[in-house]
Amino acid sequence: MTITAKIHLVDVTLRDGSHAMKHAFTIEQVKEVAKGLDEAGIEYFEVSHGDGLGGSSLQYGFSKVNEMELIAAAAEVCKNAKVSVLLLPGIGVKEDLEEAVKAGAKMVRVATHVTEADVAKQHIELGRKLGLKTVGFLMMAHMAPVEKLVEQAKLFESYGAEIVYVTDSAGTLLPHEVKERVSALREALSCEIGFHGHNNLSLAMANSIAAVEAGATYIDGSLRCLGAGSGNTQTEVMVAVFERLGYETGIRLYPIMDVANEVVAKFMPRPQEITGSSLIMGYSGVYSSFLLHTQDAAKKFSVDERDILVELGKRKAVGGQEDFIYDIAAQLAKKKTAETIT
Amino acid sequence: MTITAKIHLVDVTLRDGSHAMKHAFTIEQVKEVAKGLDEAGIEYFEVSHGDGLGGSSLQYGFSKVNEMELIAAAAEVCKNAKVSVLLLPGIGVKEDLEEAVKAGAKMVRVATHVTEADVAKQHIELGRKLGLKTVGFLMMAHMAPVEKLVEQAKLFESYGAEIVYVTDSAGTLLPHEVKERVSALREALSCEIGFHGHNNLSLAMANSIAAVEAGATYIDGSLRCLGAGSGNTQTEVMVAVFERLGYETGIRLYPIMDVANEVVAKFMPRPQEITGSSLIMGYSGVYSSFLLHTQDAAKKFSVDERDILVELGKRKAVGGQEDFIYDIAAQLAKKKTAETIT
Numbered sequence: 027m028t029i030t031a032k033i034h035l036v037d038v039t040l041r042d043g044s045h046a047m048k049h050a051f052t053i054e055q056v057k058e059v060a061k062g063l064d065e066a067g068i069e070y071f072e073v074s075h076g077d078g079l080g081g082s083s084l085q086y087g088f089s090k091v092n093e094m095e096l097i098a099a100a101a102e103v104c105k106n107a108k109v110s111v112l113l114l115p116g117i118g119v120k121e122d123l124e125e126a127v128k129a130g131a132k133m134v135r136v137a138t139h140v141t142e143a144d145v146a147k148q149h150i151e152l153g154r155k156l157g158l159k160t161v162g163f164l165m166m167a168h169m170a171p172v173e174k175l176v177e178q179a180k181l182f183e184s185y186g187a188e189i190v191y192v193t194d195s196a197g198t199l200l201p202h203e204v205k206e207r208v209s210a211l212r213e214a215l216s217c218e219i220g221f222h223g224h225n226n227l228s229l230a231m232a233n234s235i236a237a238v239e240a241g242a243t244y245i246d247g248s249l250r251c252l253g254a255g256s257g258n259t260q261t262e263v264m265v266a267v268f269e270r271l272g273y274e275t276g277i278r279l280y281p282i283m284d285v286a287n288e289v290v291a292k293f294m295p296r297p298q299e300i301t302g303s304s305l306i307m308g309y310s311g312v313y314s315s316f317l318l319h320t321q322d323a324a325k326k327f328s329v330d331e332r333d334i335l336v337e338l339g340k341r342k343a344v345g346g347q348e349d350f351i352y353d354i355a356a357q358l359a360k361k362k363t364a365e366t367i368t
Numbered sequence: 369m370t371i372t373a374k375i376h377l378v379d380v381t382l383r384d385g386s387h388a389m390k391h392a393f394t395i396e397q398v399k400e401v402a403k404g405l406d407e408a409g410i411e412y413f414e415v416s417h418g419d420g421l422g423g424s425s426l427q428y429g430f431s432k433v434n435e436m437e438l439i440a441a442a443a444e445v446c447k448n449a450k451v452s453v454l455l456l457p458g459i460g461v462k463e464d465l466e467e468a469v470k471a472g473a474k475m476v477r478v479a480t481h482v483t484e485a486d487v488a489k490q491h492i493e494l495g496r497k498l499g500l501k502t503v504g505f506l507m508m509a510h511m512a513p514v515e516k517l518v519e520q521a522k523l524f525e526s527y528g529a530e531i532v533y534v535t536d537s538a539g540t541l542l543p544h545e546v547k548e549r550v551s552a553l554r555e556a557l558s559c560e561i562g563f564h565g566h567n568n569l570s571l572a573m574a575n576s577i578a579a580v581e582a583g584a585t586y587i588d589g590s591l592r593c594l595g596a597g598s599g600n601t602q603t604e605v606m607v608a609v610f611e612r613l614g615y616e617t618g619i620r621l622y623p624i625m626d627v628a629n630e631v632v633a634k635f636m637p638r639p640q641e642i643t644g645s646s647l648i649m650g651y652s653g654v655y656s657s658f659l660l661h662t663q664d665a666a667k668k669f670s671v672d673e674r675d676i677l678v679e680l681g682k683r684k685a686v687g688g689q690e691d692f693i694y695d696i697a698a699q700l701a702k703k704k705t706a707e708t709i710t
Contacts, residue, residue, distance in 0.1 A: 200612060201574065227612075228567075228605045232543065232574030250641065263570045263642055266651040270542060270569075279651075280674060287644040297639035299592065300605055302629040309608040309621075332622060 033273045034244045036220070037063055037071040037261050039290060040100065041112055042246075042253035044076035045314075046294065050090040053099045055293055059249070060100035062285025064107040067277040070133050070159070072110040073100045076254065078137065079111055079118035079126060086117070094129045101130025108132035112163070115145045120152055127156050136182075137163035137193070139344060140170040143178040150185040161220065161244075162187035165195045167207060168311050169342055175207055176214045189218040189244050194233060197226030197255050197304070198311040201236040212241035220244030223259045225251060226308025228300055230259035231267060238273065249286035250294060255307055255314045257298030262286040306332045310339030319348050323355035333358050375615045376586045378562070379405055379413040379603050381632060382442065383454055385594035386418035387656075388636065392432040395441045397635055401591070402442035404627025406449040409619040412475050412501070414452040415442045418596065420479065421453055421460035421468060428459070436471045443472025450474035454505070457487045462494055469498050478524075479505035479535070481686060482512040485520040492527040503562065503586075504529035507537045509549060510653050511684055517549055518556045531560040531586050536575060539568030539597050539646070540653035543578040554583035562586030565601045567593060568650025570642055572601035573609060580615065591628040592636060597649055597656045599640030604628040648674045652681030661690050665697035675700050 040056055056073065063071050075081030075093050082089035089096075101109045110133035111126045112118075123134060134153040136146045146162060153160035162182030167175060179190045192207050199207075204221065211219050221237035223230040223246070234245050247264050251257030262282045268275050300308075303317055312335050320338070324331035337354045382401055386393060398415065405413045417423030417435050424431035431438075443451045452475035453468045454460075465476060476495040478488045488504060495502035504524030509517060521532045534549050541549075546563065553561050563579030565572040565588070576587050589606050593599030604624045610617050642650075645659055654677050662680070666673035679696045 200609070201577070225570075227609050228573035228602055229609065231570040232577070235543070235574070260570055260642055263647055266647060267542070267569050267571065270651070280672070283644050283647065283674075291643070297641050299639050299641075300602055301633070302625050305605055305608060305625065309612070330622070332625075 032243070033238055033268055033275050034069055035261060035264055035275050035277060036110065036244055036246050037068050037248060038222075038246050038258060039071070039248040039252050039261070040096070041072035041074045042076065042258055043248055043290075044074070044089075045254040046252050046257065046296075046298070048295075049075055049082065049087045051096060053091060053095060056096045056099050057103050058289045059285060060107070061103045062281065062289055064104040066281035066285060068107045068282070069276070070108050070110045071100075072112055072135070073097045074112040077117055078114040079122035081114075081117055094125055097126055097129040097131055110135060112137060113149055114138070115149050120149065123149065123152060123156065127158065131158065133159040133161065135161040135163045135191070136187075137165050140164045140166050140175060140178060143181040146182065147185045150182065150187050154186040159189075160187055161189040161191060163191045163193050163222070165193045166313060166344070167192045167194055168196065168198050168203065169344070172207055172210045176210050179211050179215055183215050183217050187217060189220050190215060191220035191222055191244070191246075192237065192242070193222040194224055196311050196313050197224030197230065197308040199223075199229075199233055200227075201229060201232045204233040204236040205240045208237045208240035208242050218243050220246070222246040224254065224308070225256040225259065225298070226300065226304045231263065234259045234264060235267070235271065238268070249282075249290040251298035252290055252294055253298070256300045256304040303331070306335045310336045312338045312343065316343070316348070316351060319351045323351050326352070327355040327359040329355055329358040329362060374585070375580055375610055375617050376411055377603060377606055377617050377619060378452065378586055378588050379410050379590060380564075380588050380600060381413070381590040381594050381603070382438070383414035383416045384418065384596055384600055385590050385632075386416070386431075387596040388594050388599065388638075388640070390637075391417055391424065391429045393438060395433060395437060398438045398441050399445050400631045401627060402449070403445045404623065404631055406446040408623035408627060410449050410624070411618070412450050412452045413442070414454055414477070415439045416454040419459055420456040421464035423456075423459055436467055439468055439471040439473055452477060454479060455491055456480070457491050462491065465491065465494060465498065469500065473500065475501040475503065477503040477505045477533070478529075479507050482506045482508050482517060482520060485523040488524065489527045492524065492529050496528040501531075502529055503531040503533060505533045505535050505564070507535045508655060508686070509534045509536055510538065510540050510545065511686070514549055514552045518552050521553050521557055525557050525559050529559060531562050532557060533562035533564050533586070533588075534579065534584075535564040536566055538653050538655050539566030539572065539650040541565075541571075541575055542569075543571060543574045546575045546578040547582045550579045550582035550584050560585050562588070564588040566596065566650070567598040567601065567640070568642060568646045573605065576601045576606060577609070577613065580610070591624075591632040593640035594632055594636055595640070598642045598646040645673070648677045652678045654680045654685065658685070658690070658693060661693045665693050668694075669697040669701040671697055671700040671704060
């Protein structure tokens with residue numbers, strides 16, 4: 027095994043974890059986590075509503091505390107670690123980013139669906155103009171063929187992104203698929219490559235290793251896996267695993283374990299297990315935002331929610347197509363009735 | 369990716385899960401799980417005290433229900449699935465195995481420490497004589513160099529074992545280490561190769577894939593990960609993952625998910641997360657049976673339990689050396705005092 031560059035672990039407990047917390051992080055919780063991450067040696071960690079800046083809304087769930095206050099609280103307690111923010115163009119706007127910078131943010135990750143990098147142009151340019159470390163995030167990376175992913179990543183790079191991420195939003199990629207994608211980007215781009223994994227198929231750690239072996243140098247994780255779906259790659263476990271594999275993360279194991287187990291574990295509302303719904307989301311490649319509608323449709327039409335999710339995956343449904351869920355449920359119910367009669 | 373032989377998933381919920389259940393499985397629970405596994409298409413599943421036949425004792429914890437009754441109850445409800453039992457020579461005796469066969473067991477897995485295969489000779493021979501599918505289980509496989517592992521596996525094969533397992537009891541092996549071990553056995557043996565993983569480093573699934581890619585055809589798992597330490601490779605998730613990878617397991621996804629989520633999840637006493645203790649056990653390669661003594665010694669000598677576990681790992685401590693834990697704690701405390709004074 028060759029030792030490559032240093033691996034930068036970016037902790038997203040205070041952003042992806044916001045989903046698991048139903049966006050109810052308090053100032054105290056954010057301060058405690060931020061302080062712990064800083065003391066452990068984390069370089070960047072993300073603080074935002076689960077759906078990024080501006081996500082606090084009826085559609086995505088209202089934040090208990092204004093995220094700008096959370097960003098400021100996190101930045102205030104850090105000696106070395108820097109705060110990142112997530113921005114999904116369309117949900118967050120430029121003014122949100124400017125405000126986040128005033129609150130202390132030093133990195134922005136501009137996220138789009140894997141085929142829509144072009145909508146991020148002005149936000150990436152703004153990130154650079156504001157002096158932020160600027161990152162492009164290609165979400166639902168499994169939904170595009172590798173060539174399309176490369177094309178979109180090149181767009182991000184051309185706008186000024188310093189890192190481009192392969193984002194396995196649905197926790198559905200297999201290790202060889204991660205390797206193929208990261209290798210293709212490594213070959214085609216000059217900037218650094220990142221990977222953001224979810225654990226729906228119990229492969230978040232395997233995929234993170236595959237990404238690093240293929241040339242990624244930025245890897246996301248969260249403490250105790252706190253995040254959407256089955257949660258993220260477990261940050262404190264990655265520190266141990268990458269050390270064992272001979273990579274340098276610059277993070278101290280016991281302090282990062284302490285913030286996971288003495289702080290996060292104490293306030294997380296439920297453990298991040300792989301349950302029925304999250305497994306099927308990973309299996310079918312469907313994003314977690316579809317889940318509530320799917321459960322509702324399954325009940326309404328008396329069909330198995332898993333069949334709806336698998337069908338959504340086959341048809342490559344994307345966010346915004348929620349009506350589609352009810353159409354599919356109706357079709358499945360019709361099919362079921364027909365089968366029962368014949 | 370080439371499609372190799374069929375993968376046999378062996379479910380150990382009702383054996384390794386016995387640790388997590390503090391050996392308190394009831395007849396009803398065993399029947400429900402066995403029935404679910406059978407209906408889903410599982411071929412073999414294990415029912416025994418966590419430490420194998422005869423494990424019910426003051427030292428290893430008394431079973432709530434006699435394991436022979438549990439084995440009989442499991443066998444009774446199955447149409448196709450067969451019951452396996454675990455036997456650790458020294459804990460279980462030949463008479464236990466004979467009794468288990470009368471209760472309905474069809475497979476025995478004879479387990480020894482990785483360097484002690486020779487103590488299993490008569491038990492493996494008895495398994496064959498009784499007409500059982502007979503398996504050799506090399507526990508704590510990380511504690512021996514690959515050549516030693518091969519030598520010991522050859523002993524198992526020479527006694528008549530039809531499958532030899534690489535058993536990552538402490539959840540400490542990395543995927544390339546699993547691959548190296550399974551490949552070496554695949555090359556040196558004629559019998560089939562198995563792998564039993566634990567999730568302490570969040571690598572159980574990665575290791576199970578590595579094992580299959582290196583030629584293993586029997587892979588252990590448990591429903592919802594129920595098992596010692598951070599638990600086992602999650603059976604129902606493996607069904608989804610191996611299907612996605614193009615391997616045939618013969619197990620139906622929805623029924624195996626149902627027994628995991630509708631039966632096991634309802635009675636498991638706590639979720640199988642990667643906590644502080646289990647992470648350090650995987651990181652240092654120490655078996656979970658040391659944990660209670662370590663916590664006691666840490667308190668007694670006011671040292672960090674993690675330092676004791678790491679030191680035990682370095683010194684390659686094995687079961688039976690529990691006094692060693694207190695020696696190490698005393699040494700660490702002395703060192704700490706010396707450092708404070710100077």
